[in-house]
Amino acid sequence: EVQLVESGGGLVQPGRSLRLSCTASGFTFGDYAMSWVRQAPGKGLEWVGFIRSKAYGGTTEYAASVKGRFTISRDDSKSIAYLQMNSLKTEDTAVYYCTRADHIWIVATIHYYYYYMDVWGKGTTVTVSS
Amino acid sequence: SSELTQDPAVSVALGQTVRITCQGDSLRSYYASWYQQKPGQAPVLVIYGKNNRPSGIPDRFSGSSSGNTASLTITGAQAEDEADYYCNSRDSSGNHLEVFGTGTKVTVL
Numbered sequence: 001e002v003q004l005v006e007s008g009g010g011l012v013q014p015g016r017s018l019r020l021s022c023t024a025s026g027f028t029f030g031d032y033a034m035s036w037v038r039q040a041p042g043k044g045l046e047w048v049g050f051i052r053s054k055a056y057g058g059t060t061e062y063a064a065s066v067k068g069r070f071t072i073s074r075d076d077s078k079s080i081a082y083l084q085m086n087s088l089k090t091e092d093t094a095v096y097y098c099t100r101a102d103h104i105w106i107v108a109t110i111h112y113y114y115y116y117m118d119v120w121g122k123g124t125t126v127t128v129s130s
Numbered sequence: 131s132s133e134l135t136q137d138p139a140v141s142v143a144l145g146q147t148v149r150i151t152c153q154g155d156s157l158r159s160y161y162a163s164w165y166q167q168k169p170g171q172a173p174v175l176v177i178y179g180k181n182n183r184p185s186g187i188p189d190r191f192s193g194s195s196s197g198n199t200a201s202l203t204i205t206g207a208q209a210e211d212e213a214d215y216y217c218n219s220r221d222s223s224g225n226h227l228e229v230f231g232t233g234t235k236v237t238v239l
Contacts, residue, residue: 109159
């Protein structure tokens with residue numbers, strides 16, 4: 001069974017750090033990009049960022065709201081993706097979801113890799129409060 | 131603020147058809163994906179690409195796109211389709227940044 005399990009959430013004070021983990025099973029982890037998405041209480045979904053597979057450079061992209069504070073990494077030998085969160089703010093309070101991101105090469109007006117999030121974990125809750 | 135705009139809420143009678151729209155400039159160039167989220171649960175992918183359904187998603191779900199608008203249509207809505215629906219696509223910057231729509235709450239009457 002394809003599965004993602006997030007861990008590492010909890011209560012943390014503003015300005016502190018926290019690292020989330022996403023443990024994958026049931027598929028070849030190294031073949032896929034991995035994304036993080038969050039949802040503040042009672043709010044919609046917010047894309048946080050993603051990391052490409054090593055075959056595509058293992059590079060990362062981040063939302064403007066977290067760029068410079070959050071870092072996504074991966075350990076393909078352990079099938080784990082990480083979200084390192086530094087300088088946390090109260091507005092970072094949310095449920096954090098890890099997702100697998102598969103892709104298709106699109107040839108149209110623009111040629112690009114189209115990523116879609118086809119497997120989601122159940123999420124882990126991060127509360128930033130003093 | 132989101133660059134993809136959705137109607138906050140729509141309702142549909144049981145067995146009828148409902149269309150959920152997502153508007154944004156980036157949709158002129160990039161495909162959208164659609165996600166269903168029920169209360170207390172993680173989102174689930176229902177449509178991706180031009181009009182593709184993952185395994186296990188009923189064929190009453192379909193996607194389409196025209197100009198700056200992507201649409202998710204549920205043909206013959208069922209009670210279990212009551213949920214929040216979010217579109218997702220690239221932002222309009224040209225870089226690989228993504229954005230979710232504002233979300234639509236679908237109520238099945």
